[in-house]
Amino acid sequence: xxxxxxxxxxxxxxxxxxxxxxxxxxxxxxxxxxxxxxxxxxxxxxxxxxxxxxxxxxxxxxxxxxxxxxxxxxxxxxxxxxxxxxxxxxxxxxxxxxxxxxxxxxxxxxxxxxxxxxxxxxxxxxxx
Amino acid sequence: xxxxxxxxxxxxxxxxxxxxxxxxxxxxxxxxxxxxxxxxxxxxxxxxxxxxxxxxxxxxxxxxxxxxxxxxxxxxxxxxxxxxxxxxxxxxxxxxxxxxxxxxxxxxxxxxxxxxxxxxxxxxxxxxxxxxxxxx
Ligand SMILES: Nc1ncnc2c1ncn2[C@@H]1O[C@H](COP(=O)(O)OP(=O)(O)OP(=O)(O)O)[C@@H](O)[C@H]1O
Ligand SMILES: [Mg+2]
Numbered sequence: 001x002x003x004x005x006x007x008x009x010x011x012x013x014x015x016x017x018x019x020x021x022x023x024x025x026x027x028x029x030x031x032x033x034x035x036x037x038x039x040x041x042x043x044x045x046x047x048x049x050x051x052x053x054x055x056x057x058x059x060x061x062x063x064x065x066x067x068x069x070x071x072x073x074x075x076x077x078x079x080x081x082x083x084x085x086x087x088x089x090x091x092x093x094x095x096x097x098x099x100x101x102x103x104x105x106x107x108x109x110x111x112x113x114x115x116x117x118x119x120x121x122x123x124x125x126x127x128x
Numbered sequence: 129x130x131x132x133x134x135x136x137x138x139x140x141x142x143x144x145x146x147x148x149x150x151x152x153x154x155x156x157x158x159x160x161x162x163x164x165x166x167x168x169x170x171x172x173x174x175x176x177x178x179x180x181x182x183x184x185x186x187x188x189x190x191x192x193x194x195x196x197x198x199x200x201x202x203x204x205x206x207x208x209x210x211x212x213x214x215x216x217x218x219x220x221x222x223x224x225x226x227x228x229x230x231x232x233x234x235x236x237x238x239x240x241x242x243x244x245x246x247x248x249x250x251x252x253x254x255x256x257x258x259x260x261x262x263x264x
Binding site for chain 2: 053054056086
């Protein structure tokens with residue numbers, strides 16, 4: 001079956017969406033990703049959408065679902081590489097992607113994740 | 129006045145793959161029409177929303193894609209038809225956040241904002257026809 005690969009990038013997971021997604025593929029990705037988050041005990045997920053030329057409400061909902069699902073499993077999600085034309089269109093569509101953080105590219109996304117991890121870990125360390 | 133149609137294509141809207149195919153046709157034709165990248169993206173996104181509604185809420189149907197040229201004006205028109213349950217209250221359906229299917233309720237209102245011209249005809253129990261046009 002067709003699948004979107006999930007790669008380990010150091011302490012994080014990287015999902016690169018390159019194909020025009022249809023429903024089944026999106027649902028499989030959500031399942032695979034939850035499994036990987038738990039198995040790898042990761043605290044950060046990067047979703048690279050730089051190859052996507054269209055983000056409609058279906059894909060938007062999927063990104064939102066992944067973010068909330070990851071949050072429950074104690075992992076933060078950052079969507080990276082959104083094309084400017086896609087960003088402009090999303091605003092007009094009315095899709096604000098609540099709870100989804102974004103970054104310009106994978107590197108910036110990793111910085112963002114590291115930053116948020118240090119913030120929480122630092123707090124935990126002070127407690128212990 | 130009848131709008132001069134330069135070319136037209138009928139596409140089924142019966143599966144997720146069909147929706148993908150419609151996005152590809154709309155992209156290709158708007159490139160041919162010389163739409164800017166942002167305008168291409170807007171109408172492809174609107175097409176995707178309405179195609180998905182035709183599939184999910186209308187039980188499948190058909191899309192007619194037309195490339196238009198009127199005087200110096202060029203544009204793309206999309207007509208989606210289904211013989212599904214119809215929309216009981218169109219004004220309500222167009223409101224952002226209104227959904228009967230657990231979606232975000234953004235498709236119809238969003239597609240209208242992304243189009244230059246937009247209209248819905250629907251009869252309960254008979255079906256729905258959504259027409260959208262984007263001019264260059
Ligand atoms: N072709 C159709 N046939 C019957 N009902 C429709 C059709 N298109 C839209 N509707 C009705 O209008 C409502 C609003 O549509 P809209 O596309 O805005 O939201 P949605 O499809 O529910 O969610 P989203 O598009 O954000 O995923 C739908 O929930 C449905 O009740
Ligand atoms: Mg919809």
